[in-house]
Amino acid sequence: MKKLVVLFSLMTFANGLFAQAHILFLMPLDRQEKTIELSNNVKLNYVEQGNRLxxxxxxxxxxxxxxxSFDYVLxxxxxxxHAFAISLRGHGNSDxxxxxxxxxxxxxxxASFVKQLNLGPVIIVGHSMGGVIAQRFVLDYPLLAKSMVIVSSAANFTDNEPVKEFNSIVQKFDQPVDSAFAAEFQSSTIVHPISSKYFNTVVNESRKVPVHVWKSALAELIKANYTNELSKIxxxxxxxxxxxxxxCQRKEQDELLKSIRGAKLLIYPGxxxxxxxEQPERFVKDLENFIDK
Known part of the structure; x- marks a missing residue:
């Protein structure tokens, strides 16, 4: 009889622990910074937040x-x-x-990140170069993508004169990028001012990037032309x-719109x-409407 009582007590205790663990798992995560080592031995720094289910x-x-870059959005x-913002290879605190x-x-x-965390089909949101990577991700790993958001990007950078002109400057670098150049570059991406604290953050993040990554990532970007593949999406x-x-120009958005079946375009004036x-609240609202529809 004593054995049965002890066994019942242990089962009750275990069930209680399981219930507590289950409740904790269901609670939304506050933003947590983490690092993952991919199967190719590259370590990526990222943040995770929200409902794990x-x-x-x-x-x-x-x-x-x-x-x-997604501080305001997050x-x-x-x-x-269940949100993840990744620092890509060579950027932030990633390898x-x-x-x-x-x-x-x-x-x-x-793709390795998504597979290792068993995330299944994901919504992929890419800004600028991240938008190019998002397109490539969807084209190369269609089973891992549920939907896609392309922000301030293009499918073809081979004819993009502003980016090509910027590349001609960057390829001459032989020293780490200084604060003045990083600040000038980041200033060119906004029309309306953002907080000085956050602006300093993005400038400092740009300065973390080694000069060989500034050069290599941009040289590879201007080779990208996925126009003839977009119909597969x-x-x-x-x-x-x-x-x-x-x-990125309006004609490049129209090309994306024309080439991706059923795509929708939102334009933010000014x-x-x-x-x-500049408009994180509107962006999040538009993102939420897109995801939930």
């Missing part, structure tokens, strides 16, 4: 940014989503390898663009390349 949303930043994003900066390689890193796609974008910094 919610829709997985992956945010990919632009050229020389990091997961901090602040406003409802905790019902700074000598090679691997072509969109195909960066998309492969993202058959998932819901939202295109978001700022009317005063200094890098807003620049980093529209998610």
């Amino acid at each position: 919610g829709v997985p949303v992956i945010f990919l930043h632009g050229y020389t940014d990091s997961w901090h 602040n406003h994003l409802p905790k019902k989503y 700074r390898t000598l090679t691997g900066y072509q969109p195909e390689g960066l998309a492969a890193d993202v 058959n998932i819901p796609t939202l295109i978001v663009w700022g009317e005063k974008d200094s890098f 807003t620049g390349h980093a529209l998610h910094w």
Whole structure:
């Protein structure tokens, strides 16, 4: 009889622990910074927040940014989503390898990330260079993508004169990028001012990027031309663009809209390349409407 009582007590205790653990698991995560080592031995720094049973949303930043590019977005994003913002290879506090900066390689890193965390089909959100990687991810790993949001980007950078002109400057670098140049570059991505504290954050994140990554990532970006492949994309796609974008033009948005079946285009009047910094609340609302529809 004593054995039965002890066994029952142990079972009750174990069930209580399981229930507590289950409740904790269901509670939305506050933002947590983490590092993962991929199957190719590259370590990526990222943040995770929200409901671990919610829709997985992956945010990919632009050229020389990091997961901090989505600070404002994550602040406003409802905790019902399971959100991840990644610092891509060579950026932020992720590994700074000598090679691997072509969109195909960066998309492969993202695919490895999704697989290792068992996230299943995800909503992929890419800004600028991240938008190119998002397209490559969807094209190369269609079973891992549920829907896509392309922000301030293009499918073809081979004819993009502002980016090509910027590349001609960057390829001459032989020293680490200084604060003045990083600040000038980041200033060119916005029309309306953002807080000086946050602006300093994004400038400092750009300065973390080694000069070989500044050069290699941009050289690979201007080779990207996926126009003839976009018809293969058959998932819901939202295109978001700022009317005063200094890098990506309206004609490039129209090309995306025409080539991706069923895509929708949202234009933010009077807003620049980093529209998610200038209008984070509107961006999150538009993102939420797209995901939940």
